[in-house]
Every structure is written in structure tokens, then in C-alpha cells.
Amino acid sequence: MTARRFWRRNGATGWALSAPATLAVIGFLLIPIGAVIAGTFIDPRGVFAPYISYFNSGFRTTVLFRTLQIAAITTIISLIFGFMTAYVVSRAPGKLKSLLIVAAVFPLLTGVVVRAFAWLIILGRNGILNQTLLALGITSEPLEMLYTQGAVIVGMVYLFVPLMVLSLVGVLENIPRDVLQASSSLGASPLATFWQVLLPLAVPGLIVGAVLVFTGSFTAYATPQLLGGERQTVLATLLHQRAMVSFDWVGASTIAAIMTVITITIVLAMSHIARRINPMAT
Amino acid sequence: MPDRPHPILIGVAALVYLFLMLPLVIVVGAALSDTTYLTFPPQGLSLRWFENIFEISAFRRTIVTSLQIALMGTLIALLIGIPAAYALNRFRIELPKWLGTLFVLPILVPEIVFGFALLKSFTVGTGAPIFLSLLIGHTLIVLPYVVRVISASLASFDFSIEEAAISLGSAPAKTFFTIVLPNVRAGVIAAFILAFITSLNDVSVSLFLTGPGISTLPIQILAHVEQFFDPTVASVSVLLMFLTVAVMAVVERTLGLTFLAK
Amino acid sequence: MTQPLDLHAVSAHYGTTKVLEDLSLSVQAGELVSLLGASGCGKTTTLRLIAGFLTPTTGSIQLGGRDLTRLPTHKRDIGLVFQNYALFPHLSVLDNVAFGLKQRGVGSAERRKRAMAMLERVGLAALADRAPGALSGGQKQRVALARALVIEPPLLMFDEPLSNLDAKLRVDMRVEIRQLQRSNGTTSVYVTHDQEEAFSISDRVAIMNAGRLMQFDRPEVLYRRPANTFVARFVGFENIIPFKVVARDGDVVTADTAGMTLRLSQAAYGAIPDTFLLATRPDGLVVSTDPAAEGLPAQLGLRTYLGRAYQYQCETPAGHLVANGSLTTPLEAGTSSKLVPMPEQCTILANEGAR
Structure with a gap:
């Protein structure tokens, strides 16, 4: 009898089993975030008042563009170096390859605070880099490297290159080897094979990796907070500061709404593009 | 091998790996320093900064809180995530496609927005205790890892084995525990580890959900770094890294390390 | 080109x-x-x-x-x-x-x-x-x-x-x-x-x-x-039987395997060395119930139907062999018979010391 009930496969059992997780996500994630975003539209000053005042503030628009700029530069650098590294890793012989993958996983499993802190030691006024430069006589004064956009970008690249490497190794390994061999058997030089076969086939994976890094660095908090400080305020640090220091909840909600919309839009648009141009899908 | 990458590419990859490893080495070095300020290479080796971690009560407290939250959050996520992952695979046709996307949402929306929203709408709105909010927040951010990793395991599970067991007279619920779960054991272990480490390292959600007397280790480190610039933080970092290494060693022994990269 | x-x-x-x-x-x-x-x-x-x-x-x-x-x-x-x-x-x-x-x-x-x-x-x-x-x-x-x-x-x-x-x-x-x-x-x-x-x-x-x-x-x-x-x-010669030549009489060679002897004509098989392997597919070994036939004595086992012939699993002192028999007279398991090699379907191999 139990078996018969089991065989009657309607969705009810499925719904029942996924209900706790579904309700948790809806109740504690969708509704709270929805409420925060909705709250920005019922402002007594008018429907779009919080947004108008956000974009009227020169400082806040600067923060938005700074955040976008940092995320974009981080993404491009991570793409270039991540792709080159992933290519080498994917070509490495078995044992070495596992070792290289583990070496990329390890920083990923180390917390963001620890990884940002490492750069604090390196880039500080009395940091290792300054000590080295002074000792080598390259500079006579310690350089101000901390709390610059460059410091934030270095920290972010450090954060996201392993992620890029790992996701691209997967992508490159999914490209069938015999397709590359077919290319060279037809007379394509290694360079021609790279440009005409390998790269086009890797593009969907590159897009996915770029989205991961862009959204990750667009919303990162600890790294810009530690390495950028107030001088390099980004959306995430501004959100925290508005909410927990100034108690400006409407302002914080507005920033949250802007971050959510930009992130979701990019994720949806890019994954749509990646799926459309994915030649492996058909 | 004739298709060895170009030497320039190998050189770049080597530099990238140096870039990845060197900062971690530096943190370890700084943690072992004898000086009261951060420096590398360490001047005189000592373990005094490790002792210092446990002398500062804030660190002691937050380490306990972090471990509690990570363990409880991960277990709850497994409790609700495993049935969900099972349902997604077993009832693939019957359940709508968006349900799978729903469980990925917690890592799709910016974490910091989620933390803020949970504080504003839930904690402040309902007056729920901070610890509970923190636990809910951590459960949700690790839920996507649990569902995804276990789904991946279940995707390669042959459900006809389950049907065979049921046709032999085993009750469906019992079959799940005796047949399905043992076959996705590797996925469950991997999910546990990923979830635990993610929770332990989280900053963005915890940032808003800490209050008087309750904080997590990463938040405490962040606060400490902004006030003092001594090697204690480096020592805590090394402690966290050791924890990661220990966990990875367990993974290596049970599943092989490349498992995590999948 | x-x-x-x-x-x-x-x-x-x-x-x-x-x-x-x-x-x-x-x-x-x-x-x-x-x-x-x-x-x-x-x-x-x-x-x-x-x-x-x-x-x-x-x-x-x-x-x-x-x-x-x-x-x-x-x-x-x-x-x-x-x-x-x-x-x-x-x-x-x-x-x-x-x-x-x-x-x-x-x-x-x-x-x-x-x-x-x-x-x-x-x-x-x-x-x-x-x-x-x-x-x-x-x-x-x-x-x-x-x-x-x-x-x-x-x-x-x-x-x-x-x-x-x-x-x-x-x-x-x-x-x-x-x-x-x-x-x-x-x-x-x-x-x-x-x-x-x-x-x-x-x-x-x-x-x-x-x-x-x-x-x-x-x-x-x-x-x-x-x-x-x-x-x-590899090409389907299922029966490979090791032989030793015991007597040569002009064209005819008498060879022994596991106590059974067989007389082979060098005109039909080509030159035969002192030790050799006789290799053949099942259709090169024909089941005969004629007691006067020149073949290896065998005990028939399982019979299967191939369409063009019957095939028999056979036990002989030289081991297990597979032979074909005519469609007109199906034989029962246990029948004693002779397995007669067909020269044009057989080949003589040098004994490489395998077996």
C-alpha cells in the first residue's frame, strides 16, 4: 500500500518536502528585501523622492560610479589573469593539476577579512612593500598605498582571481580535446586554434565568470572597508554607514534597492546572453 | 606533450599563484612575530599573540558564537535543504523550474542587502532576539550551497535503485535513509564543509545582525583591526586558516580534494 | 597528390x-x-x-x-x-x-x-x-x-x-x-x-x-x-589442436594428439612440421557417425541451430572442441562420433610453445 502511494507521483510530496526551505527563503529573504525596496516608494516626500535625493547628491553618485568602476576593473583584470592561469592549469598533468586546483581553493576557503588583512600588512605605511622599496632605494619616502582605489582593486582581484580560475578551468576542461585536435589536424597553428576555436568556445564560461566577479566585487564590504576606508567609500560601506552610524534607514534602503536592481539585472541579462551564444547547448 | 602552453603563459600562471600564496605566508609570519606591531619577516619568533587571542574576552566569546552559529546554521540548512534537493531531483517534472532558482537567491542577491533587510524587516520589525536573527541569516546564506551540492550528487543518483528497494517492500521514508542518503554521502559531507566554512567566514550578513554581547569572529576581527594594529589579528587569521586546512585534510581523506572544485 | x-x-x-x-x-x-x-x-x-x-x-x-x-x-x-x-x-x-x-x-x-x-x-x-x-x-x-x-x-x-x-x-x-x-x-x-x-x-x-x-x-x-x-x-579459429608427428609415409603424415592419431595429406595441407597446431573454425570440423571416417573420436554435447548447420559442443581427449554437423541428421547429446577436419578450412600453424 505504501508502495502504491509512492508510485502515484503527483507533485504534492515534492511540494511538502521542499516547503520548509521554500518558506524560509520567501519569509526571511524575499519578503524582507521586498519590504525594504517597497519602503523606498512610499516615502512621504513622493514616490521617487529617495532616489531623486540620492542622485542629487554628488557624493553618493560618485560612490555609485566608483563602485561600478572598481567592479569593472577588478572583473577585467581577473578575466585576463584568470583565463591565462586556468589555461595553464587545465593543460597541467594530472598530479600537478590537482595541486594547482587545491592551491586555488585554499584562499577561497580563507575568510575575506583575513585576506583583506594580509594586504593591510603589505600595503601599509610601514608595510612590507614600503619597507622593501625604501631598502632598495627606489623611494625615499614611504608611499601612501593604503586607502587608494588601487589598494581596493588589488584586494578585490586577490579575492576573486581564484574564483575565476576555478570556474574557467571547468569551462576549458569541458571543451572536448578532439575538437582542438581536429583544428590542428586541419592545419590551424596553435595561435589560430586559440583564437578561432578555444576562445569562442570559452566565451559563455568567460561571461559566467565575469558576472560572478562583477557582482561579487560590486557588493563586497570587508575589502573596501579595510583597504579603502572612508576615502574609498563604495555602495556596501555607504549602506552600512547610513544604516548603522547615521540611522538613515530610508537612505540605506535606497542604496540596498539600487544594489539589488543592478545585481539582478546584470545576472539575468548576462546569463541570458551566455545561454544564447552557448554553442555546446544545442 | 606536444600541446604544452607557451612559456609566457606558464610564467604568468606562476606569478598569479605567487600572488595568491604570498599574502597568506606573510600573515603566518606576522602572527609568529615577537614585536608589538605588525611586521614581516618576523623579528623573533613567539606564540605570545596566540595566547593573546584567548586573553581578550571579546575574541573568546566571538569564537564560541561563530562556531555555534556555523554548526547550528549548517545543520538546519541540511535539515531543510536535503529534502528540498531530493524533491527537486525526484519530482523534476512535477515541480516548477523557478523553485530551483529560488534556493539560489540567497547568493544571488547582494549579501549585504540581505543582512540589512533581515535587520530592518525582521529583527527590528518583530523584536526577535539578535542570536535568532543571526542564525536565520547564516542558515539562509549557506542554504544555496547545501541545495546545489546535494542536487549535483542526486543528479547522478539512479532513482531506479530507490524504486527497486520499494518494490522489494521497503517503506518510502525508510528507503530514503537506507538507500538514497548513503549514496549521496559524499555530497552531504561536501555540503556540510562548504556551508560551515562559508558561515564561519561571513561578514556581510553578520555585520547588521550583531548587537550588545553578540558578535561573530570575523566582525570582531574587523573591529579589532580598525582600532589596534597588533599581531593578534594575524594570529586569529592563522587560527582560522588552520581550521580551514584541517577541514580540507578531512575532505582529502574522505573524498579527495578536487571534489571541492566541482 | x-x-x-x-x-x-x-x-x-x-x-x-x-x-x-x-x-x-x-x-x-x-x-x-x-x-x-x-x-x-x-x-x-x-x-x-x-x-x-x-x-x-x-x-x-x-x-x-x-x-x-x-x-x-x-x-x-x-x-x-x-x-x-x-x-x-x-x-x-x-x-x-x-x-x-x-x-x-x-x-x-x-x-x-x-x-x-x-x-x-x-x-x-x-x-x-x-x-x-x-x-x-x-x-x-x-x-x-x-x-x-x-x-x-x-x-x-x-x-x-x-x-x-x-x-x-x-x-x-x-x-x-x-x-x-x-x-x-x-x-x-x-x-x-x-x-x-x-x-x-x-x-x-x-x-x-x-x-x-x-x-x-x-x-x-x-x-x-x-x-x-x-x-x-581473432578471426574465429575456435579449435586449435596441438599435434606431434609420429610417422611419415611419403605424402601422408600420421600425427598424434592426446593419444588420438590422425592421418593428414601434405598435398592437401602443405608441408607439415614435426610439431604443429591444427587450427580451424567449427565449420572446418565436421561431425560424422561413420565409424570408418578419418577423424578425432568425440562425445557430442549441447547442440545449437545455426541456420546453415547444427553446431555441437564436443568433448575429446584433446579437450573441448566445437564442430558442425549436417542439417539432415540432428544428433543427440552423448552420441559418440568422429570429428573430421576439412583441409581447405584448416590451417597448419607452427607450435609457438603456447599451451
Whole structure:
């Protein structure tokens, strides 16, 4: 009898089993975030008042563009170096390859605070880099490297290159080897094979990796907070500061709404593009 | 091998790996320093900064809180995530496609927005205790890892084995525990580890959900770094890294390390 | 255009394991040669060596007098047809076929014309603008074939090209491949584990085992006159019986196996050495109930029906043998009878000391 009930496969059992997780996500994630975003539209000053005042503030628009700029530069650098590294890793012989993958996983499993802190030691006024430069006589004064956009970008690249490497190794390994061999058997030089076969086939994976890094660095908090400080305020640090220091909840909600919309839009648009141009899908 | 990458590419990859490893080495070095300020290479080796971690009560407290939250959050996520992952695979046709996307949402929306929203709408709105909010927040951010990793395991599970067991007279619920779960054991272990480490390292959600007397280790480190610039933080970092290494060693022994990269 | 291929004393290693030992093989211009053997026999290694995906440890590979041994793949000018087709998923069918021409600097109009003409020949001109993902297995293999042929290579190589197709299509495609190869007259190397496929398509077949060449000859010779026990078993000689000559009387030789003697005529079998193996398929060993028949005494076992004959599992003092019997008189298990060898279906092998 139990078996018969089991065989009657309607969705009810499925719904029942996924209900706790579904309700948790809806109740504690969708509704709270929805409420925060909705709250920005019922402002007594008018429907779009919080947004108008956000974009009227020169400082806040600067923060938005700074955040976008940092995320974009981080993404491009991570793409270039991540792709080159992933290519080498994917070509490495078995044992070495596992070792290289583990070496990329390890920083990923180390917390963001620890990884940002490492750069604090390196880039500080009395940091290792300054000590080295002074000792080598390259500079006579310690350089101000901390709390610059460059410091934030270095920290972010450090954060996201392993992620890029790992996701691209997967992508490159999914490209069938015999397709590359077919290319060279037809007379394509290694360079021609790279440009005409390998790269086009890797593009969907590159897009996915770029989205991961862009959204990750667009919303990162600890790294810009530690390495950028107030001088390099980004959306995430501004959100925290508005909410927990100034108690400006409407302002914080507005920033949250802007971050959510930009992130979701990019994720949806890019994954749509990646799926459309994915030649492996058909 | 004739298709060895170009030497320039190998050189770049080597530099990238140096870039990845060197900062971690530096943190370890700084943690072992004898000086009261951060420096590398360490001047005189000592373990005094490790002792210092446990002398500062804030660190002691937050380490306990972090471990509690990570363990409880991960277990709850497994409790609700495993049935969900099972349902997604077993009832693939019957359940709508968006349900799978729903469980990925917690890592799709910016974490910091989620933390803020949970504080504003839930904690402040309902007056729920901070610890509970923190636990809910951590459960949700690790839920996507649990569902995804276990789904991946279940995707390669042959459900006809389950049907065979049921046709032999085993009750469906019992079959799940005796047949399905043992076959996705590797996925469950991997999910546990990923979830635990993610929770332990989280900053963005915890940032808003800490209050008087309750904080997590990463938040405490962040606060400490902004006030003092001594090697204690480096020592805590090394402690966290050791924890990661220990966990990875367990993974290596049970599943092989490349498992995590999948 | 077509050129001979010469492998001279080629050896190859994967790490420290030797996968190919001292292989010498000459393929004449315009000939189709199959490399046949079970997986791990070295046939694919040989193909990869010729293609340049592997480098031999020793030996040399020459194509029409050109030394390929150290040449990178893309300079070898070899048309390759892969087992999994290996079509470029991001290029249309036409661009797939035109790819090799593009690498040779052929202008785009000319490229298109030649690729279209080749697609015409394999009957796929209508699908030129499709993505390869949308094609059936047979169509994919035709595209792969067109892609390899359009560059007019002096050597064509096929790596188990039909193994992913269903049985009916496999037979059609191999006829098609053979016709295209014949009309082009391109020297070809064809790797397969399917004996019927190799024998039906090839001018000559190289049977390989454990990295060594066992026999290299025309299919007719391999089928009738295997040179050693490995090839004999491979082509279906199920009965291999060791004999010792006990007496010679002019043409007639009396030989013994496990206490049974058999008189064999050298006129029928050829020269017979003092110790030898008599190898035959089941249809070369005929069941006879005539007590006067010159054969091996046997106890019949399980009978199966083959359509053209009955087949019997037989127990003899020389061990287990398989023999055929006439359709007119089915015999029951347990019947004592004689197994009579048919000289034209048997072959005499030197006893290599195996068994």
C-alpha cells in the first residue's frame, strides 16, 4: 500500500518536502528585501523622492560610479589573469593539476577579512612593500598605498582571481580535446586554434565568470572597508554607514534597492546572453 | 606533450599563484612575530599573540558564537535543504523550474542587502532576539550551497535503485535513509564543509545582525583591526586558516580534494 | 597528390609504459589500410603518432618521402575523421568544412565554393547553414568526412568513425566512405575494433595486439590463412589442436594428439612440421557417425541451430572442441562420433610453445 502511494507521483510530496526551505527563503529573504525596496516608494516626500535625493547628491553618485568602476576593473583584470592561469592549469598533468586546483581553493576557503588583512600588512605605511622599496632605494619616502582605489582593486582581484580560475578551468576542461585536435589536424597553428576555436568556445564560461566577479566585487564590504576606508567609500560601506552610524534607514534602503536592481539585472541579462551564444547547448 | 602552453603563459600562471600564496605566508609570519606591531619577516619568533587571542574576552566569546552559529546554521540548512534537493531531483517534472532558482537567491542577491533587510524587516520589525536573527541569516546564506551540492550528487543518483528497494517492500521514508542518503554521502559531507566554512567566514550578513554581547569572529576581527594594529589579528587569521586546512585534510581523506572544485 | 605512408621501427611510451613496440608498416599510395585490434592494442596510439598528437620514442614516420616524425600536427597536412566527429560547435556546417581551407589561406569566395561542392558530394548541401548540434549522428559524420576531404590531404585517417552510429547506418556509411576514398584515391588509415568493418572496407588489414603488429595482409589471406595463434583465434579459429608427428609415409603424415592419431595429406595441407597446431573454425570440423571416417573420436554435447548447420559442443581427449554437423541428421547429446577436419578450412600453424 505504501508502495502504491509512492508510485502515484503527483507533485504534492515534492511540494511538502521542499516547503520548509521554500518558506524560509520567501519569509526571511524575499519578503524582507521586498519590504525594504517597497519602503523606498512610499516615502512621504513622493514616490521617487529617495532616489531623486540620492542622485542629487554628488557624493553618493560618485560612490555609485566608483563602485561600478572598481567592479569593472577588478572583473577585467581577473578575466585576463584568470583565463591565462586556468589555461595553464587545465593543460597541467594530472598530479600537478590537482595541486594547482587545491592551491586555488585554499584562499577561497580563507575568510575575506583575513585576506583583506594580509594586504593591510603589505600595503601599509610601514608595510612590507614600503619597507622593501625604501631598502632598495627606489623611494625615499614611504608611499601612501593604503586607502587608494588601487589598494581596493588589488584586494578585490586577490579575492576573486581564484574564483575565476576555478570556474574557467571547468569551462576549458569541458571543451572536448578532439575538437582542438581536429583544428590542428586541419592545419590551424596553435595561435589560430586559440583564437578561432578555444576562445569562442570559452566565451559563455568567460561571461559566467565575469558576472560572478562583477557582482561579487560590486557588493563586497570587508575589502573596501579595510583597504579603502572612508576615502574609498563604495555602495556596501555607504549602506552600512547610513544604516548603522547615521540611522538613515530610508537612505540605506535606497542604496540596498539600487544594489539589488543592478545585481539582478546584470545576472539575468548576462546569463541570458551566455545561454544564447552557448554553442555546446544545442 | 606536444600541446604544452607557451612559456609566457606558464610564467604568468606562476606569478598569479605567487600572488595568491604570498599574502597568506606573510600573515603566518606576522602572527609568529615577537614585536608589538605588525611586521614581516618576523623579528623573533613567539606564540605570545596566540595566547593573546584567548586573553581578550571579546575574541573568546566571538569564537564560541561563530562556531555555534556555523554548526547550528549548517545543520538546519541540511535539515531543510536535503529534502528540498531530493524533491527537486525526484519530482523534476512535477515541480516548477523557478523553485530551483529560488534556493539560489540567497547568493544571488547582494549579501549585504540581505543582512540589512533581515535587520530592518525582521529583527527590528518583530523584536526577535539578535542570536535568532543571526542564525536565520547564516542558515539562509549557506542554504544555496547545501541545495546545489546535494542536487549535483542526486543528479547522478539512479532513482531506479530507490524504486527497486520499494518494490522489494521497503517503506518510502525508510528507503530514503537506507538507500538514497548513503549514496549521496559524499555530497552531504561536501555540503556540510562548504556551508560551515562559508558561515564561519561571513561578514556581510553578520555585520547588521550583531548587537550588545553578540558578535561573530570575523566582525570582531574587523573591529579589532580598525582600532589596534597588533599581531593578534594575524594570529586569529592563522587560527582560522588552520581550521580551514584541517577541514580540507578531512575532505582529502574522505573524498579527495578536487571534489571541492566541482 | 596521393602518397605512400611509411612507419619505420616506431616505438612509443606513455610515461614509462611501452604502448607500441618496433612497429614497421608501409601503406601504398591510394591504399586503404585498417588497423584492427582490441582496445589497448596500440592501434589508436599508431594513429595519434601519425597525426602528431604523440611523438614516438624511436623510429620515423614518412609520408611521400616527407619526414613527419618531429613535425607539429598542423603542418602535417593529414585529413582526420574522429570517433566523436569533433565538429566545431560554434561554427555552421559550411564553416566547419571551410575551416581547413581558411587555415590554408584560401579566399572566402573560393572557400565557400569548394566547401559547398564537398557538401554536395556527401549529400548535405541543404544543411550548410545549420549548427552541427542540430544534425543526426550520420549527418555529423558526413560533415566530418567532408571537412577532412576538402583540404585534399595526401593521407586520410579514420579513428573508429562509425562506432557511434547504429548498425544499419554503420554498413551504409562504410560503403560510402569506401566509395569516396576509391574515387579520390587517397591513401587512408582506418582504425577499428570491428573485424567485419575492417575486412569489408580495406585493401589490407594490420591486426595488432599488445603494441605489436601480429599480421599485415589482405583480408582474404587473414581470413583463410592466419599466421599465428593470436590471429587465428581473432578471426574465429575456435579449435586449435596441438599435434606431434609420429610417422611419415611419403605424402601422408600420421600425427598424434592426446593419444588420438590422425592421418593428414601434405598435398592437401602443405608441408607439415614435426610439431604443429591444427587450427580451424567449427565449420572446418565436421561431425560424422561413420565409424570408418578419418577423424578425432568425440562425445557430442549441447547442440545449437545455426541456420546453415547444427553446431555441437564436443568433448575429446584433446579437450573441448566445437564442430558442425549436417542439417539432415540432428544428433543427440552423448552420441559418440568422429570429428573430421576439412583441409581447405584448416590451417597448419607452427607450435609457438603456447599451451
